[in-house]
Amino acid sequence: MADWSGCTAMVVEDSPVQRDHMAGLLRQAGFGEVLLACDGIDALRKLNARGMPVELVLTDMDMPGMDGIELIRHVCELELAASLLVASAREERLKEAQAGMTQRTALQVLLGTVLKPLHFDVLSEILDRADVGRLREATAIGLPAPEEVAAALAAGQFLPYYEPRIEIATGMLRGLDVQPCWAHPERGLIRAARFLPALQGADCIAPLTVDIAAQALRQLRAWHDIGLISLGMSIKLPTEILADRACVDQLSAQVRELGLEPRTVIWECQESVLADGAPLTIANLAHLCVRGFGLALGGYRAGHTTQQQLARCPLTELRIDPVIVHEASQHPPRQALLQQSLSVAHQMGMAAVAEGVELAADLSLLRSLGCELAQGALVAAPMPGNALAGWIRNNRRRLKELASASAR
Template sequence: MSPPRVETVLIVDDSLVQRLHMVGLLRQCGIHGILEAVDGNQALELLSALDTLPHLIVVDLEMPGMDGVEFILQMMKRNVMAPLVISSNRDLSLICSVENMAQALEIPILAAWKKPLTKQHLAEILHHSPDRPPPSHSTPETHKEASSTGAHELALAISRHQLLPYYQPQIDLKSGTITGVEVLARWPHAEKGFIPPDHFIPLAEKHRLIHDLTLEIAGQAFAQAAHWRRSGVHLTVAVNLSPRLLDLPDFVSEIDALLQQYQLPAEQVIWEVTESSLAADLGIALANLARLRLKGFGLSIDDYGTGFSSMQQLSRIPFTELKIDRSFVHRAHQREHLRVILQSALDMAHKMSLVTVAEGIETLEDWKLLREFGCNLAQGYFIAKPMPGETFTGWVKTQNTRRHGRRGS
């Protein structure tokens, strides 16, 4: 067994039996830096006395004094951002609800399991743990460099072609062939490193730079797709479409001109539209979406299941594809209620003749379940992380070589 990336673990559980069980599992996995607390209050006192946070905190939900939910809220309040694992005897729907709460609070959570944890469960959690230890205590300064990046700097970066498209492959679940990519904007800053998209995308929308940003990334992606096409590689290109752009009457004409510039068929491009994209100026937005379909572009309803108007959107927009949000995909093989939601969404999409894409596939179990349920395409870290164009080209060649090798053996 390779050395664990996790060296220190804090167990927060009022049951001595459960703590001893967890200690035994951790030691079997080669982890000996183990701390224990009987409830949230004791855990917070222990954390405040440490110079460096544990690599992992395993927390029960039902405890006297301070329960697990209040403990997680106190972690957020005190900027204690160590990765969490929730382990509880309560029903799975409650455990999942607390997991969703932690994710909404942007607290790093690696897993949420019903007791008892097994060695296999723990090994899977440790495998997905962060490569580097957490900071001693997170502060507002943690993301200072990214947050200090302003609109003027972003505008310059766009005009100087410094933002780049990264490509995450989409795979046919039946054949295993690469059918397309999702295009994701990346900003490799010369001094600050990679600026996270969740910083510069809202910045672009707030300061009316999203139009230029989208055209810049789409133009580079169209050029790359045209190059692949000339090389005999025909892949669909999925580009995220900001709701701000659906309000612009000339947007479709601009995109069409960009497409003609690179001589790329419209059928090779899919625009991903989030469920909340049509909140304002509904008439113009619907007109733009109808024009995109008339010109041959595909339309994907992105992050399906996370909004409140999914059915309404499907009924009034000519979508060609349904993309299921990762929150319904990852670990669905372990959770019955997620499997029911996932299966019903796929069944509905097939009856509407929509191509189905599942994002956020991280394990072989996710892959197998989606293939069993009849999902068409898969995307996620289990397949590959987003990568620049030159890296992606080499990755495709390697994957094709492996597939042909398996066929010939």
Template sequence: MTAAPPCEQDPDAPAAARSILVIDDSEVQRRHAVRLCFELGALEVHEACHGRQALEVLARLSALPSLIIVDLEMPEMDGIELIEVLQQQGVRIPIVLLSGHGDALLDSVQTMGASVVRGLRKPLERADLQGVLREVLSPAEPVIERRRAPHLPIDPPMLVEALRSGGIVPHFQPKVDTRTGLLRGVEALARWQHPLLGMVPPDEFIPMAERMGLIHDLTRTMVEQSFAQCAAWQSRGMRLTLAINMSPQLLANPDIFGEICAQQVRHGLSPSQVVLEITEGSMVETSSAAHSALVRLRLRGFGLSIDDYGTGFSSLQQLSRIPFTELKIDRSFVHGAHRRKSLRVILESALELARRLQLSTVAEGVEHLEDWRLLQDFGCTTAQGWLIAKAMPPEELPGWNRAHGARLATLRAAP
């Protein structure tokens, strides 16, 4: 079924969606949702009574809808089963869930797939739908990085050549003070722009480097380039902290302590400017040699951060064993926390734990101003994410920082 738009639409509505599919076995609630969609600028709204009918509608359409609104409880095929079928078919459409059940159930279902963008309580409210449309149609930051062709896989010789020729370079993501919005530091992130394959995702080439025994070479080039760049900014009056990821496999290397210290001295950086990030999940297998290296680096004055906090199973144990100075909260507990009670509780608990342990805190994955405000309320120290900026080549950072000054009034915490 396809409904026709009403004559008048809200002039303040978000940018119009090309089309929306509303799936609800209650005709009253379905018609209410359809009316709201048109009022908020939808150009075309399709309807279905249950999941199977929705699949039939999708099969008939020449173009997929911009958004699907689906009730969780329906006959013949409920919302959960529909989501699973769409995932199996490779259909990636933003999905809004509707349910009369509590937020805990909606939060649980929302974790089923990346396509689920929001869970809302029934009956659907105009303000809630308006917020969803703004989020879906006007994302905080478009994905502009070019992806490689899926049929051209990378292989070990390509990685060896990239390391030899300097094809893997650091990009830098800003880290800002959550009270003032001011730039405090950067995280160095490895980027490989292959001339033929495009941008190779780090989650592909970094594990390959570890398997091939090349993680030392990769980290060495990242440390050298990142330290040199940080020193160059500093010579121009831009003193920043630098966070760089370290593999526990590398920390077990007896030479790593000396190499990091030598680079720090060579480039005239203070050890306190450098934060070494160690992923929490990987710490389970940390050897005694790696543990010793971390303690020695901390004694030298380097900062130690437990990265992706909350994603592993040994968080408290690691915090008691290793002299961390910073707790970095994984984006899965930050993104969307302003609208999910369970995430808010976990986020607040982690920040309170860090405060009591006298650790600085970093929240990653901040994409919405509402999550930013939540971090301010909970006392987070610094934050990074696409609300602030994506990772960028080093030459872009000074210009970004100058332009960022215009946003400080919006980002600053209320006195």
């Protein structure tokens, strides 16, 4: 029997009874860790937060909010799991899953499809056919060691990319989301999602953040100098930075030395910062606000952070999780979560930014719900600083037309 003791699996199932049953079978099969998710949205959130792929995702096909087919697509595109096992009470749904995996990436392997309820002998037979060693190797692909990142930082291999953010009502460019990228000499451009999560708690995360921020702020100064004076940017700050007053003061000093208005810079933190409520971190956020900077909370989805926690620091912007923004116009449960999230932002006097907007129908929905700002593939992909001016020239009319269409 294959040894799964060093492996992690995730069960994605909306029925608590079925979810616990499947998790119990995986533990019986020897998995060292079994994660639980109540639907596709919850699964993507937890897998993204984990920062490295799991060896196996066992998912139901019929779930509210995001069904198994869409979850499989996201898991494959984001390389969140080394293998997949699909369960359903309906054979036709299992055939859909098989068809959807015909164009799989090198990382994903469809171990099989099974009818529910799942039985241990069926699970064991499927798992015995799997190459555990290969799956373990697959989960380590692309995960750098901290010392590799430190060497790359010293070599100047990290640079900021900029994702445009528009005002939904007008289509006007209102800001940029700064995203660190790694210009790897052999592997090409590596996006933040493939290396940042593996660095949580590492000593190199603070100098990397400061370096990216310094490059981005100099670029913002250059844009202001050519007339883009209303342009602002949002820069993500990890807990390690927010807990260090010296780092916070260093970032503030860079803005001041460049002659930038603090209101054009928004510092973004994650929900865990408010949930933990560390006094020094909250005090540093308040200090940034007093100095005139904007403060944003990233990856927000109603129900995960209470309004009491949100009130702990003077946030100016709430950034809505792309998992609930994407195709919200087509999925009522997701639309309800989106509406709740926007309601919280407006009740607390914060601007709302919808991330991950890919469909014109979703942009129209966001406008009808009163969301102010949007970013995502529909607007533009992240780009290097030298590409922004050309993008503005080539897309000004398209964005105005998008805004007009969203009002109909």
